Amino acid sequence: DADVTQTPRNRITKTGKRIMLECSQTKGHDRMYWYRQDPGLGLRLIYYSFDVKDINKGEISDGYSVSRQAQAKFSLSLESAIPNQTALYFCATSLAGGRNEQFFGPGTRLTVL
Amino acid sequence: DQQVKQNSPSLSVQEGRISILNCDYTNSMFDYFLWYKKYPAEGPTFLISISSIKDKNEDGRFTVFLNKSAKHLSLHIVPSQPGDSAVYFCAASAGTSYGKLTFGQGTILTVHP
Numbered sequence: 001d002a003d004v005t006q007t008p009r010n011r012i013t014k015t016g017k018r019i020m021l022e023c024s025q026t027k028g029h030d031r032m033y034w035y036r037q038d039p040g041l042g043l044r045l046i047y048y049s050f051d052v053k054d055i056n057k058g059e060i061s062d063g064y065s066v067s068r069q070a071q072a073k074f075s076l077s078l079e080s081a082i083p084n085q086t087a088l089y090f091c092a093t094s095l096a097g098g099r100n101e102q103f104f105g106p107g108t109r110l111t112v113l
Numbered sequence: 114d115q116q117v118k119q120n121s122p123s124l125s126v127q128e129g130r131i132s133i134l135n136c137d138y139t140n141s142m143f144d145y146f147l148w149y150k151k152y153p154a155e156g157p158t159f160l161i162s163i164s165s166i167k168d169k170n171e172d173g174r175f176t177v178f179l180n181k182s183a184k185h186l187s188l189h190i191v192p193s194q195p196g197d198s199a200v201y202f203c204a205a206s207a208g209t210s211y212g213k214l215t216f217g218q219g220t221i222l223t224v225h226p
Contacts, residue, residue, distance in 0.1 A: 004156070031212055040122075042202060042216040043157070050212075058213070090156050094212055099145045099164075102214065104156030 003027070004105035006091050012111045019078040021108050023091030029103070030096040032074040034058075034066060037088040037107075046089075049074055050096065081112040116140045117205050119217035127225055132190040134220050136203035139184065143205040147214070148177060148188050151200045160201075161188070193224045 004025045013019050023032065031050050035043040035058075045058030047066040055066055063085060067075045078085055088109050092102040118137045126132045136146075144165040149157035163170040163177045163186065170177050176189045190197055200221050204214040 035216075040218055042117075042119075042218040043204075043214075044216070045213060048213065092156075099162070099206065100212065101147075101159040101162075102212075104149075104158070106154065106156050 004091060004093055004103055006089075006105040006108050008108060009106065010109045012113065013081055014113050015082055017081050017112075019081050019110065021076045021089055021091075021110070023074045023076070023105055025072050025091075025093045025103075025105075027093055027103060028071075029093035030071065031094045031100075032068065033092040033094075033102065034064075034074065034076045035090045035092065036060070036085075037090065043090065046076065078110075078112075081110075083112045086110060086112045114139075115218070116143075117203060117215050117217040119201075119203060119220050121220050122218070123221040123223070125223045125225065126193050128195055129192045132188075132193045132197065132222055132224065134188040134190075134201050134203075134222065136186045136188075136217050137184060138186075138205050140205070140207065140215070141184070142207040143215075144208050145206045146177070146179060146186050147204045147206075148175075149202045149204060149216075151202065151219070157202060190222075193222075195224045195226050198222055198224050 033048045034046040049055045049068045091105040094100040094102045147162040148160040151157040179186045200219045203217045
């Protein structure tokens with residue numbers, strides 16, 4: 001079954017550490033996205049990529065960076081984690097063109113102490 | 114600045130009755146709207162969408178209504194079932210935003226047997 005997977009599913013780290021969250025998809029979609037979910041704020045877009053050579057900042061990109069290693073892989077890095085980056089992180093994918101539905105991974109729960 | 118707002122954090126209904134979830138938006142450039150459903154420990158899944166050229170879209174028990182003049186949309190679930198208990202997010206996109214979604218804060222729906 002074509003899917004969107006995220007690793008790790010849970011991570012606890014300390015302030016100042018570098019963290020990488022990984023996303024892989026077998027859907028063959030060109031577009032990939034990273035969101036974070038905070039209580040009372042919904043999902044907010046961090047970065048998005050419409051193909052391997054196209055990466056764009058979302059509304060809350062400060063403190064984050066991304067890498068699109070291949071069509072199927074999109075990684076999110078926190079260069080120096082801070083406690084207010086504690087959140088639930090979701091990767092999503094969609095087909096290129098038009099108003100296509102986004103398919104979400106199961107999420108990574110990140111805690112920064 | 115929250116461009117998409119779901120002002121009810123939670124809603125509780127009896128099985129078999131109607132559930133009505135509301136969403137307001139402020140950006141007049143939004144022209145496509147979606148509802149996502151999220152269970153605990155899973156990513157959001159697409160439920161239903163509506164284009165601004167329509168005022169209603171129906172899919173089985175789920176109907177979305179759009180009132181452009183009021184910048185308001187609602188999701189009706191009839192009849193509600195216990196399995197509908199989840200967090201519901203509305204999302205919006207603008208024609209020029211190339212697939213970027215802006216999400217509301219979410220509403221927790223609980224359907225009691």
